Amino acid sequence: MIGNSALLAEALDHISALAPVPRPVLVLGERGTGKELAAQRLHFLSPRWDAALVKVNCAAMAEELLESELFGYEPGAFTGATRLHHGRFERADGGTLFLDELGTMSLRLQEKLLRVVEYGEFERLGGQQSISVDVRVVAATNADLPQLAASGEFRADLLDRLSFDVVHLPPLRERREDIAELATHFGVGMSAELGWELFPGFGETAMATLLDHDWPGNVRELKNVVERSLYRWGNADAPVGEIVIDPFRRPWASSPAAPPMRSDPPPAAEPGSETANNGNSGNTSEVSDFAAHMDALEKQVLVEALARHGQHQRRTADALGLTYDQLRGLVRKHSLSRRRRN
Known part of the structure; x- marks a missing residue:
């Protein structure tokens, strides 16, 4: 995680202090703030660093598929289940299981997850035997879990169990002093991909554009913008002069x-005419406060x-x-x- 801002340093110190404590952790932050990187830091700074770090995106799977992936299944558990399948909890035994987008998990699966977190036991789909595992759960979301719990969309008891401690990752707009360092890091990487000998840097206007943007997509958006801008710039010998933030904007x-076409000036009004007397060239409205x-x-x-x-x-x-x-x-x-x- 790149940056030297006080807010990022505070979050990283929090993660480092929490890593050795074998308890569940919630990582909260907007999209693109580095929640998966935080989970990796929690794992590799813990005594479990040499065991497996298993990752699951709860939003990327249908409920039935997510259940079978988390808990595994026995042969004959459902149509097509012809062999034993070890789920993510079994594969993470002794290590860490990272559950991303936890807020999308159904209430039924939340109940099964609660039992694993509470007692370290579960059954495979179609199985009768309880399986014991030693897994540290790190869950991440950008949803407001307390609000979801208050509305009955998330189990309050699971939230209590998972929130031994909560790590808050700051959005990029709150740590603008890190933007230049991050942009340079991504620029160096993209220059290498493009086959450039050196990263030419950003021009003054380009850097000002990067610093002025609010980055609703955070670091992920910044990375995309920097890489897109470099490839469109296409000149390895001059600092990047234009930042392409919105690729959907029509050129x-x-x-x-365009200014309106100017016509020939109207002919001068004859002395004594109504236009000359009014002095407003036919415009009947008068400006009282210039x-x-x-x-x-x-x-x-x-x-x-x-x-x-x-x-x-x-x-x-x-x-x-x-x-x-x-x-x-x-x-x-x-x-x-x-x-x-x-």
Whole structure:
């Protein structure tokens, strides 16, 4: 797990202190924050490091398949079961079982899981004999398990048993000081895959884009963005100058709207005509507060430009011919920022 931020260091210290304690652990964090890496750290820093670390993604299997994978089955347990199958709990005996996306597990399987965690015993599907195992369970999810337990969608007794301690992994937006180091790490790896002799680094604008993004997909999203941007840049001799965050954005969507075609100026009004007397060239509306009118017009232009560019401030600034700092100042002036404030 890469980074030097205080929040990441705190999480890693928590994992290191918890690793030798032979109790179940919950790892909570948003998608892409490194929950599987945390489970690996818990395992390899524990006395079980030389035994098996077995991983299961609970969301990737149907209920019946997940049950047979976790607990195994005897021959004849169901149609097609022609041989003995050792489940993940048996294969993890003496080691660690990592249950990812635990919040998707059905209530029926949660009941069977509770018995294994509580007593270390289970039966294979179609079997009659209890099997004893010594397995440390590390479970991970991005779901709100206390809320699911309160609504009856997750067993409260299982939650109590699994939460001997809870490791919280910070999202990337809360540890922005790690973004540059992570981006460089992924850039070096992708450069090697592309056959480049050296990673050329990021240009100032590209790095500013990386630092400005909120990264809802966290480290996984950052890795994809960096690798995509390098391959599209395609120049091993110059620092990466453009970051491609959204591959679904149409290339023409970033182009500023074309200004309206200018027609020839209207002929000058003859003295004494109605247009000349009104002084507004046929526009019947009058501006009573010039400053307020210009502020409203400025805000409207900003709102429309930000919408065209998916609220991306740097692209909007480029489209409007402004510097990034100028646009940020205008966004603050008109209270248009959507960035979540802590």
